[in-house]
Amino acid sequence: MREGLSLVGVLVTLSLGFGLLSDAFLTSASLATIANQLPTALTLAVAMTLVLVAGEIDLSVGSVLAVSQGVLGVAMTQLGWSWPAAIAAGLTTGLLAGLVNGAIVVRWALPSFIVTLGMMEAARGGAYLVTGSRTQYIGTDIEWLADLSWLGLSAPFLAAVALVILAEVVLTRTVLGRQAIAIGTNEEAVRLAGVDTRRVKLTIFALSGLLAAVAGVMQVARLASADPNAGTGFELSAIAAAVIGGTRLMGGKGSAVNSSLGVVIMGVLATGLTQIGVQDPTKRLVTGGVIVLAVIADVYRQRWTAARRHQDLT
Amino acid sequence: MTDGGALLVAKGLEKRYDVPVIEGVDLDLRPGECHALVGENGAGKTTLVKILSGLTPASGGAMTLDGAPYRPTDRTEATARGVRTVLQELVAVETLTVAESLFLEQWPHHWGWIDREALARESRPLLDRVGLQQVAPGQPMASLGIGQRQLVEIAAAIHRPCRLLLLDEPTAALTDAEAERLFEMLGELQAQGTALLYISHRLEEIRRLANRVTVLRDGRQVASKPTDAVSTEELIRLMVGRTVAEAVTRTTPSSDRPALRVRGLEAGPAVQNISFDLHWGEVLGFAGLVGAGRSETMRAVYGADTAVGGELRVDDDEDGQRFASPRQAVKRGIAMLGEDRHRQGLLGSLPVRVNVALASLGRLARRFGWMDRTAEQTAVDALIHRLRVKCTSAEQPIDRLSGGNQQKSLIARWLLREPRILIFDEPTRGIDAGARAEIHQLLAGLADSGSAVLLVSSDLRELTTLSDRIAVLSKGRLVATFKGPTFDPEAIMTAAFSSHVAPSAPPSPGRADHA
Numbered sequence: 001m002r003e004g005l006s007l008v009g010v011l012v013t014l015s016l017g018f019g020l021l022s023d024a025f026l027t028s029a030s031l032a033t034i035a036n037q038l039p040t041a042l043t044l045a046v047a048m049t050l051v052l053v054a055g056e057i058d059l060s061v062g063s064v065l066a067v068s069q070g071v072l073g074v075a076m077t078q079l080g081w082s083w084p085a086a087i088a089a090g091l092t093t094g095l096l097a098g099l100v101n102g103a104i105v106v107r108w109a110l111p112s113f114i115v116t117l118g119m120m121e122a123a124r125g126g127a128y129l130v131t132g133s134r135t136q137y138i139g140t141d142i143e144w145l146a147d148l149s150w151l152g153l154s155a156p157f158l159a160a161v162a163l164v165i166l167a168e169v170v171l172t173r174t175v176l177g178r179q180a181i182a183i184g185t186n187e188e189a190v191r192l193a194g195v196d197t198r199r200v201k202l203t204i205f206a207l208s209g210l211l212a213a214v215a216g217v218m219q220v221a222r223l224a225s226a227d228p229n230a231g232t233g234f235e236l237s238a239i240a241a242a243v244i245g246g247t248r249l250m251g252g253k254g255s256a257v258n259s260s261l262g263v264v265i266m267g268v269l270a271t272g273l274t275q276i277g278v279q280d281p282t283k284r285l286v287t288g289g290v291i292v293l294a295v296i297a298d299v300y301r302q303r304w305t306a307a308r309r310h311q312d313l314t
Numbered sequence: 315m316t317d318g319g320a321l322l323v324a325k326g327l328e329k330r331y332d333v334p335v336i337e338g339v340d341l342d343l344r345p346g347e348c349h350a351l352v353g354e355n356g357a358g359k360t361t362l363v364k365i366l367s368g369l370t371p372a373s374g375g376a377m378t379l380d381g382a383p384y385r386p387t388d389r390t391e392a393t394a395r396g397v398r399t400v401l402q403e404l405v406a407v408e409t410l411t412v413a414e415s416l417f418l419e420q421w422p423h424h425w426g427w428i429d430r431e432a433l434a435r436e437s438r439p440l441l442d443r444v445g446l447q448q449v450a451p452g453q454p455m456a457s458l459g460i461g462q463r464q465l466v467e468i469a470a471a472i473h474r475p476c477r478l479l480l481l482d483e484p485t486a487a488l489t490d491a492e493a494e495r496l497f498e499m500l501g502e503l504q505a506q507g508t509a510l511l512y513i514s515h516r517l518e519e520i521r522r523l524a525n526r527v528t529v530l531r532d533g534r535q536v537a538s539k540p541t542d543a544v545s546t547e548e549l550i551r552l553m554v555g556r557t558v559a560e561a562v563t564r565t566t567p568s569s570d571r572p573a574l575r576v577r578g579l580e581a582g583p584a585v586q587n588i589s590f591d592l593h594w595g596e597v598l599g600f601a602g603l604v605g606a607g608r609s610e611t612m613r614a615v616y617g618a619d620t621a622v623g624g625e626l627r628v629d630d631d632e633d634g635q636r637f638a639s640p641r642q643a644v645k646r647g648i649a650m651l652g653e654d655r656h657r658q659g660l661l662g663s664l665p666v667r668v669n670v671a672l673a674s675l676g677r678l679a680r681r682f683g684w685m686d687r688t689a690e691q692t693a694v695d696a697l698i699h700r701l702r703v704k705c706t707s708a709e710q711p712i713d714r715l716s717g718g719n720q721q722k723s724l725i726a727r728w729l730l731r732e733p734r735i736l737i738f739d740e741p742t743r744g745i746d747a748g749a750r751a752e753i754h755q756l757l758a759g760l761a762d763s764g765s766a767v768l769l770v771s772s773d774l775r776e777l778t779t780l781s782d783r784i785a786v787l788s789k790g791r792l793v794a795t796f797k798g799p800t801f802d803p804e805a806i807m808t809a810a811f812s813s814h815v816a817p818s819a820p821p822s823p824g825r826a827d828h829a
Binding site: 182185191 | 616618639640641643644645650652657658659660661662663664668671672673675676679682683684685687727731
């Protein structure tokens, strides 16, 4: 909770800072730019948080996003499927990719870094294969999804917020979330306590694949097309957002809400820097620095709480 | 105070973080003397050792070594002055070989190339000296049991000139015979003029080894006396500030209905053709040397490791089976408290509540896997209260608790699940006397109420106090079973050694001294 508040503090400071430096920043147009990019990034950050909490990693989310939207696009443009059927096909693709990741990780007890690195390549190849390496233009048949809105908020944005809340509830209030956190802390202890750790990990990877596909659908709806090159590098942004949000890379600690604050911080930083006229190379330099600073800050915060705890103890 | 004969003099040592952890501790150690340090977990013994060995600076007080001021800022400085330490927590690098671990501080080398031959040559006598004749210098540390690793650490500490040796619970992971070998070696060191500062929970060891004993309680020095001038009961009273019952009373005899029948269990070289029956209401103890296969047998029974042969029957099962995972065992009402609570039990950074609830999440959930937080809170609080787990609240991270309270929390985890067969592997290793007595009482109570208990322990007194029968393993085979209520420790030790044949000159079992 305290962590969430400090993230909000960083966010407010950044926004005010950019607002002062650039007249354009605190305008509805630029906020809309940020908000538009959010649903996909939020959904991927949620997926990454679930996986990281369990002490694993999923590097394939960007490519799985691409192959899922490729399937969706081809189903609509070339096969003439209706949008619900096409979306179902896209989501199934993501779910299957996630299940394959999870099954390989638990069956051979392999590090997920390697397994999902393989999937990252394979799914990208799959995306090129199904689309014939061409962007599939779908147009208004799908675009209306992104234009749906309620109280001025777009449907994908609302869906992403709902997913963040759902994931937070899963992590804090359900058996699955509890087991995932426990596995991220000490997997062997959880196994010896009679928990089926393999099933938990399989579920988490399947969810990650499914969420990547959901993120793919959101992006297709916004751009009205499916691009086999979509999602390149998104896995790293998702990891960065989760880490800024205080998720521990070694597992056992993480919050979907805080990761989504990490996403917003990254978004504000990118847009704000552009508006004050910073060129792309410098932007990346700054972003990289911020990620590392966030982790260093987290180390100090933990020391501070540990010192306070010590007081309680003795 | 100028004491001509003293090696190390400490006056008014203090260490404070936010509050004092130790305060006003005076020590003086003479060459060749063994000075014991006792106290409950959290009394400040380990902190004191860390100050002396340069791992943490003192906040106050002064020390002299050989009359010269001594204020080490790191371990290297302490080592250079001849102060060496064997820590309680093992810091083995698992990927290194035994020889590499022994010389970790400085590997013999030519221009940066490690001299493997010298490494092997110099390791052999060191290993022999601590009784590890059967261990090869080239073996990886990961292949060693916890007791053998402890001996390697000790060998690494003493292979160079050593004026003062600090030992923090050196026998916690050792069998009686291995401890015996260690004591002989310590005697040799003392004869050469090395002073020992010896921490142990095992008071009989202290009585035997130490010339003087210092008692710490809550960071303060409660007493410092010649060992002969203080009785064991008095020591315990000084440590805990209350009297602890040493004996455990059992009220109900075990039934003759089998709870668990194990036949021909096979799991690698450490578990060969193991068969035994465990009855309801019975405590069946397992004795043996380190590496005899006791933990491995328990893990194979529980499904933690895959057994390759044999079968077991729970209760009045018709068909035999083997558990493929702990989950299957737990579903049949079996629980196991592992020998290494850090690796096999604790979720270190998570609250006590989460640790206790871990094995019973399904029962604490409503539909759709939704946790019932009220039920969880109530159940966990009740167990914390019942087992007298000392914590600020159920929300305190478990790694902030003392070893004894951590262990009690892990026992609470299983009691919440209500198993009928419990496997306890070294349940009181490295735990203070008060918590140890409580765990003993609890274990006896479980058996009295009809549960069946398998108890593995390297502490023969613990085994003989609690067990109805004791099975002895030696090199992966069950070589003898003794029936209580009274046991002959020498006969048990003889059985434990029975598979170790003459050539490598094992320590003589007759020397084991169990009062």
